[in-house]
Amino acid sequence: MSWLYNQVTALPIMKFFVIIFAVLGLVSCSKEPPKETNSLSKTKDIFWGYVGESSPEHWGKDYPQCELGGDQSPINIDPKSVKVTSLPALRFTFSREPTDIEDNGHTVEVVFSDDPSENQGKSITLDYNEKGQLANSRAVEIEYNAKQDTLVVDDKEYRLAQFHFHSPSENVVNSQHYPMELHLVYEGAATQFAVVAVFLNIGAENPIIRTLWEHMPTYRGQKNDIRSLNSDFSGLLPTKRGYYTFQGSFTTPPCTRNVIWYVFHEPISVSQWQVDDFKKVMNHNNRPLQPLNSRPILSSQ
Ligand SMILES: [Zn+2]
Numbered sequence: 001m002s003w004l005y006n007q008v009t010a011l012p013i014m015k016f017f018v019i020i021f022a023v024l025g026l027v028s029c030s031k032e033p034p035k036e037t038n039s040l041s042k043t044k045d046i047f048w049g050y051v052g053e054s055s056p057e058h059w060g061k062d063y064p065q066c067e068l069g070g071d072q073s074p075i076n077i078d079p080k081s082v083k084v085t086s087l088p089a090l091r092f093t094f095s096r097e098p099t100d101i102e103d104n105g106h107t108v109e110v111v112f113s114d115d116p117s118e119n120q121g122k123s124i125t126l127d128y129n130e131k132g133q134l135a136n137s138r139a140v141e142i143e144y145n146a147k148q149d150t151l152v153v154d155d156k157e158y159r160l161a162q163f164h165f166h167s168p169s170e171n172v173v174n175s176q177h178y179p180m181e182l183h184l185v186y187e188g189a190a191t192q193f194a195v196v197a198v199f200l201n202i203g204a205e206n207p208i209i210r211t212l213w214e215h216m217p218t219y220r221g222q223k224n225d226i227r228s229l230n231s232d233f234s235g236l237l238p239t240k241r242g243y244y245t246f247q248g249s250f251t252t253p254p255c256t257r258n259v260i261w262y263v264f265h266e267p268i269s270v271s272q273w274q275v276d277d278f279k280k281v282m283n284h285n286n287r288p289l290q291p292l293n294s295r296p297i298l299s300s301q
Contacts (some may be wrong), residue, residue, distance in 0.1 A: 011251045052273060056287050059253050066255035070293035073195075073248035073261065074170035074286070077297055087300040089151040090196065090241060090262055094160075094233045108187030124258055151186045151194060153262075158194050164238070167278050169199055169262055170251050170286045178267055179275045181286075183251075184234055193250070194260040200236060203269030208235040238266035246297045253288040265299070 060067030102130070105266050149160035162185050168179035180200035187193055200206070211231050215224050240267040251257045 010095070011058055021197075025202070029146065034043065035187070044156065047196070048284055050283070050287075059255065063255055064252040065249070065257055066253060067119075069257060069292060071247050071249060071257055071295060072255060072290035073251045073259070074172070074289055075292050075295075075297075076175055077171060077173045077244050077263065079174055079299075082297040082299040084299045084301055087243070087298060088154045090236060090243065092237065093148060093150045094150075097147045123168075123296065141179035151301075153186075156188055156192075158188040161185045161187050165200075165278060165282075166251075166286050167275065167282060168282060168286055171197055171199075171261075172289065175198075177286075180270060180278065182268075183237075192258070193256065193259070194262065195250070197261060197263040199264070200270045200275070201267040202272050202275065205271040206235075206269060206274060208233060209270055209274050213274060238264050238268050240264075240266045242266065242300045244297055244299050246295055249290075 048059055049139050050056065056066075066072070070174075133134060151160065152157040158205050163182060164178055164180055164185075167180045169178040170183075171181065172178075178199035182198040182200060184196040184198075185193065186196065200209075208231055215229070224272060244263040244265065248259050248261045
């Protein structure tokens, strides 16, 4: 977990976070991989980050998948070389039952309970260091377990595990970064993962993000109740639903492979202050571009 980097000063806090982690079953920036490679119940995690000795070029040491194969994410999407074709619509369903926002010293998450009787929902957690910054954090993450939050593509159904943010964007289009990128991480049958990516561009303030940011905890361990939030997270999707799709991986350790990516053509807007607020606590949390190699990129018409 990310707070391990500062274990000398953070030990008492760490214990608390380990408990929180165990209780909520929290995962890192990306949904954890199949249990045989890195169990959710595993209490030991190896620190990784975006700077210094824990930076992406060192991830492969502890997470071999980060260095395996030629199918890692993120990538550059060159619109001139994509194959435009007929692709199925992405059909989304979102629920509206948040519980709380929590700072677990690691990331920002919205969590849903598996138990329907407890399915008041979700929490958002924020990762701050002792200076009040998310210097080594990974993402703002919103986690789900609710069965009603789904993505359907053709006859395949995926369940939303969590969503989180990166700044700047991880994937790029025509070698250009957007200020931010939203990742909605879905899990299908047989631990087949799909990530839906939405670019965030500077423009009008985003009301959903405003709500999320307003409820961010301000210190480690803080948990803000958001049961009355009633946000419609479909507002985080663009109006036009054209997309690129390709094979890739999680962009964070353990860099789980065979992930299907759906990247919307159209960005949603966020205000400059919303990006600035995110950066204040997160700094940058984007993995460098990975080689595309021979992977095809398809684009809907
Ligand atoms: Zn991500």
